[in-house]
Every structure is written in C-alpha cells, then in structure tokens.
Amino acid sequence: MKVVLKNIEKRGYKGNIDSYLKEGGYNAFKKALKMKPDQILFEIKKSKLVGRGGAAFPTELKWEFAKKCKEYPKYVVCNADEGEPGTFKDRIILENDPHLVLEAMIICGFTVGAEEGFIYIRGEYFKAYEILKRAIEEAERNNFLGKNILGSNFSFKITLFRGAGSYVCGEETALLDSLEGKKGQSRVKPPFPTFVGFKNKPTVLNNVETFANIPEIILKGGDWFSQIGSPLSCGTKLYCLSGDVNRPGVYELPANITLKELIEKCGQGVRGKLKAILPGGVSSNLLTDKELNITLDYPSVQKAGSMLGSGAVIIINDSRCIVDLAKRCAEFFDYESCGKCAPCREGTKRTREIFANITQGQGNLSDILLLKELQEVMYDTSRCGLGQAALNAVRSIIEKFPGEFKEHISKKKCKLKICPM
C-alpha cells in the first residue's frame, strides 16, 4: 500500500506537471475547492494523520487552530529542512514528486484561509530546489497557483526559501525565525506557531511527508486512510534505512510493520552481526537485538523507550565501538546547538569534552553519573527539541552497554581498537 510514493514508484513517472496530471494530480484540490473548509478538516480528522517530522502532532488540530484564528494574513509553511542524520525521505519526495507537496499546500491554504505559503528547503538540496522552482512555475502556468485559482475567488502563492546549513532550523520556531531573516534560534513555546507564527501571524507548519499524505486523504476519504496501518498509528510511514544494512533506502510501509521485518525484508539484512539500532536518528534512544520485534509505530517505539522521530532507522553492527559512536553524536549536537539557551549550549559542549576524555583514556567513573545528570537537566530545561533530545542516544548507550563504557574508563582500553587510547 503506497500513499506518498504511489507515483514515484510507477515506472516512467517523471514528476513534472504532465505526468502528475496523468496520474490524477490536482484532482484532490479540485475536489477540495467544492468542499467547505470544515468538511476538509473533518476528513483529515477522521484520517488520524499525525505529523511525520518527528513530533507526531495531529495534523487536523494544527489546521483547525490556524483556521479559527481571527488574525490575518495567515501562512502555510512546509518544513523541508531535512537535517536529522539518517533522514532522506523528504529529498526523495521533493526531487521526484514536487507537485504532490504543492497540491497539499494549496489545499491547506484554501482550508485555513491563507494566501501565501513558503517552502523552507535546506541549503544543500540544490537539485530539489531547482526541481521545486520548476514545479512552482508549472503550477502557476496551469493556474493551480496565482490569483483566482481555477476561476474561484481563492488565491495562493508559494515562495521557495533556502536554508543555509543549520540543523536547528528544522525545529519549527527556529525555522520561522530563519524565514524572517534572523539567526535560526528557537522561540519559547507556547505560543505555538499555529497562533503566533511567521511574522507573528497564524501559521500552519507541516513536514514534507505530512503534506504528501493530504491529497490522497481528500480523494479517498479519511476513513480509507485510517484503515491503513494500525489503529494506534494510521497510514503509512516512510522509513529511511541506513548504516550497516545491505540495502539502504527509503521504504514506505503501513505503520504496523516490525523492526525485524523492515531490516530483513526491505534492507535485506544486517551487514555483519547486529549490535544496535537507532530507530529515529541520533536524537533517539538506542535499541538492541532484544527489541527487534517491536512495531514501528509512534506509540510502540515510545513504549520501548525510544522514539520513531522522522523514521531514520540507523543500523549498527558489532564491529563498531559504541563509545566512539556516542562521541560522534555528542560532537554533532555540540556543533549544531544554536547557543540560545544555556542548558543546551553548555550541556552539549561538556558532553563533547567528557567523551573526548573517555576515548583518550582519561575518563573517570564519575563521568557516567555526570552524563546521566546532564541528560536529565537538558531534557527538562532546554528550550527546544534539539537540547531536550541531544543526550538521548548517549544515555541509552550508557544504560545498554555499561560494560563497554566501564572498560574504556577503568581499564582504559577500547577492545575494538577504534578509540585513540
């Protein structure tokens, strides 16, 4: 069952407007134009679609809050600042089926009463940027964008906006600041962007994959969508498999598949012997081979003590030193912390220092306690998701591989000879 990749996986599909129209493209929008905004909201509510960027917030609620706001103008923003290590699903969608995202944004604009939309695309996605630019021009020529679209009194325009190499801009409020021409630093929530967003106006902000589900929901109905997957997690999910796996790639599957099935059927097994899995990129807690049977939906992964996030499943085999990997994660967050709030700015820095010490044979057993404490403080007090989740992986590594940690610290030895002891 494909919802998001239905066109992309068809042979000969080019992703331009002609092939999109041939596959029934923009029919969802034409249907939506004849519906009342409340009817559209009702279909999305029935679909139980939740945000695919990582937070899994009900999409319908975002749209409804923004629609009910009496402030004007309103904005629609598509978050295409895909930066979580291990995530590349949005790139696949944008490069191969850009009109799917445009159509969904237009439907969103019509529903909530917005006349302007932005796609915030990460700076390094040069190819996707060019493809989207062309797609917007095509849509404008065919009057799916512009003034009085298809003879109605609804007008909508979409502007492309390039990020400039900052991971934190994937966080919604940092993205909005960046869109306003500032440094990408997160804002205090609440107020949420649905009420106070771009230029302090109501703004619907959704991930690329979330938007990509909308046209099918409008065409086939919310009930149809909610039948896919499991009642706890409706619809399909794009999983990005990477790391030590035989066939890395993006796989769209109903959200009731198990981790084991994903690795074995889609990824054709692990390269080497499995050691650990990061189910939601470097911000998620590590899972081990004991947890292979969990279902890859949001609540189940959470119950197993981790999070599905954006669906970046990174496989790690037993030739990897887990302390070395933890150090890598710590370096990443130290580099990407925006520096606005003290817990994250200082916490990521200290974590990096602690790991530098441990991997050079200068660790102290008290470091383990210190890291746990840092994780708790950062989780509780950081301003945005980056700082809150920065030490998730580190914490789970300490808990699940205590032996390897202690060996590095007390024996000053890296069994796999990876760390420069």
Added chain:
Amino acid sequence: MSLAKCERELKMVLKECGNKNEALLPCLHVACEKCGYLTEEIITFLAKELNLPPVEVYSVATFYSMFNLQRQGKYVIRICVSLPCYLRGSKKILETLKDELNIETGQTTKDKKFTIEAVSCLGLCDKAPAMMVNKEVYGNLTPKKVKKVILQYKAKR
C-alpha cells in the same frame, strides 16, 4: 570591489522582497555565490539597505555554516561526517581528501581551487559515504573513487 560583482543581483533580490528583513538570507546566498565569500563591504551594504545594524547582519552571516567570511576555493567539497556516512567509512574518505589536496578540514588550497568542509548529514545516507562538490553529489564513495573525482576537478581550469 567585491560589492561590484553582486550589487545588481542583490538589489534585485531586495526589490523582490520589498526591502524587508526576509531578504537577508537570500541576499547572503547570492553574495556568496557571486563573490565566493562575504566581505565587510557587502555586509555594510546589506545592513544599510535593510536598515539593520551591521552587527546583526554579521551575526546572521556567521550563524549559518553555508555562509563564509573567508575566501573559499573554486570547488567547495562538503563531506558528510554524520553517523550514517561514518558507519560506511567517511573517515577514510576524509583522510583521502586531505592527503590528495594536502590541506586540513576547513582549509583552502594555496591555488584557491579547493576547500574541504566536514559537514553534518547531507541527506544522502542511501549513498553513504557521500560528499558534494559545489552542487554536484557523489555517493557510494571509496578512496579510489574520491581520487578519481579530485583528478577530474584538478584537470578543470
């Protein structure tokens, strides 16, 4: 001098955005693309046009890793060092690059042709290890493949 190379384009972007603050990032992109890096002249020009203190423009310019205040090489090599690429051997790729070009990460070759940048995930994890040379993507790299790519660029004028 640097401003002369991009003033016309910058004014176009500023006009499109109605001289509002939203124009800042697009302007910095244009300036970097046209001049290779951001000079004091460009920063003060943008500050004046957008009615911002120069320090505000400077702080934005230094916040984002894609904007540079130093002259970059003609070919900027962005190599991903995040976990998925690391698991597939990005460390060796980076070593090969450094050896081939005889510079460290973050440096530019003397002939101003190449710059190596170690960057966070490029979203190319299905082709790991991966790198970009300017806008071009290179995936499933091996040291041998990297050497070949560098040779190709060295041959270009």
